[in-house]
Amino acid sequence: MPTTLQKFTALQVMHDAPVIPVIVLNDVAHAVPMARALVSGGIRMLEVTLRTPSALACIEAIANVVPEAVVGAGTVRTPADAKAAANAGARFAVSPGYTPLIGQACRDLGLPLLPGVATGSEIMMAQQDGFTELKFFPAMQAGGPAMLKAWSGPFFDVKFCPTGGVTLQNAPEFLALSNVVCVGGSWLVPADAVAKGDWAVITKLARETAALKKS
Ligand code: 3PG
Numbered sequence: 001m002p003t004t005l006q007k008f009t010a011l012q013v014m015h016d017a018p019v020i021p022v023i024v025l026n027d028v029a030h031a032v033p034m035a036r037a038l039v040s041g042g043i044r045m046l047e048v049t050l051r052t053p054s055a056l057a058c059i060e061a062i063a064n065v066v067p068e069a070v071v072g073a074g075t076v077r078t079p080a081d082a083k084a085a086a087n088a089g090a091r092f093a094v095s096p097g098y099t100p101l102i103g104q105a106c107r108d109l110g111l112p113l114l115p116g117v118a119t120g121s122e123i124m125m126a127q128q129d130g131f132t133e134l135k136f137f138p139a140m141q142a143g144g145p146a147m148l149k150a151w152s153g154p155f156f157d158v159k160f161c162p163t164g165g166v167t168l169q170n171a172p173e174f175l176a177l178s179n180v181v182c183v184g185g186s187w188l189v190p191a192d193a194v195a196k197g198d199w200a201v202i203t204k205l206a207r208e209t210a211a212l213k214k215s
Contacts, residue, residue, distance in 0.1 A: 005091070008045075008070060010112040010133040013092045014161050014181040016045045018212040019171065020094070021188040022074055022163060023048045030194050031058035035066040037199035038188065041206020047094050047184065049074035050081055056088040063089025076113075079105030086111050094184070096137055098122055103129045114161060118142045123155050133159045135184060140165025145173050152179045168209060175214050182214075 013020070021043060025031055031054075035046055046069050048059050055073070062071040072092035073085030082093055082105045090111065095102050098115035103126070106113035116137040117123045126134055136148060139162035143150075148160060162174050163184030174180050188209055193201040 007110075008091060008112060010092065010114050010131075011159065011181070013045050013070070013072065013112060013114065014133055014159065016070075016182075017043050017210055018175055018182050018214060019043065019188065019209045020045050020047050020072075020161060020163075020182060020184045021206075022184050022186040023189045024051055024186070024191065025058045025194065026052050026054060028054045028057040028061055030197070031061040032065045033197065033199050034189060034194060034202060035062040035069045035071070037202035038206045039066065039068045041188075041203040042210030043188065043206040044068060045070050045072065045092075047072050047074040047092075048090075050077075050085065051075050056084055059085060059088040059090050063091075076102065076106075078102065082106050082109055082111055082113075094135055096135075098126045098131070098134075100125070100129055103131060116163075120151070120154070123151070123158060127155075127158065132157060133181070134161070136160045136162040136164075137184075138164025139174070139183075140170075145177060148174070148177050148179055152177070155179070168205070168212075171209070171212055175212060180214075 073090040074094040076093040076095045086109045092112045094114045096116040116135040166183045166185040188205045
């Protein structure tokens, strides 16, 4: 990878668009057209989850071939995941939970991390390690917008990206909250559209989503 690539903080990743798409790819051939489809619709921060055997190859393909995209890795659970993701060209990482080990690994790699939290204790642990931009996961299942409102008191200095059960329909309710910068969700990249190579559907969903406003 060229060393001149722009670096982004976790907060900049969150501020780029109203949503970070959560992407699951089974076939490396889908990576580049899928990334181009999202970029065409106005979404360039892309979270490719490490859930499939081809995930790292997909990250590498997007990093090498789609310079307009900023590809990150999701489902980063271990230091080894973080290292493999960074080597493949990931420019940020998202984890479903938080451990000091994953925090330190990402810091050592210079990889911005959006750690997942679902409780006050987890927020305090992540904050203690210097992370103040967090993913609220699984957002709908763990309390939804009401939980975020409750957290805005004691955790007034923390910003969230709620993910899990968020849709185009309920995203505005999250985006209206003062402690929410963006949301995460898989709805922009439906598995059937990817399987069929229906990239126009993904561009349309990205465009609709990119038009959501942070209020
Ligand atoms: C995930 O990690 O699967 C994300 O939270 C996506 O959840 P969603 O499919 O409900 O958007």
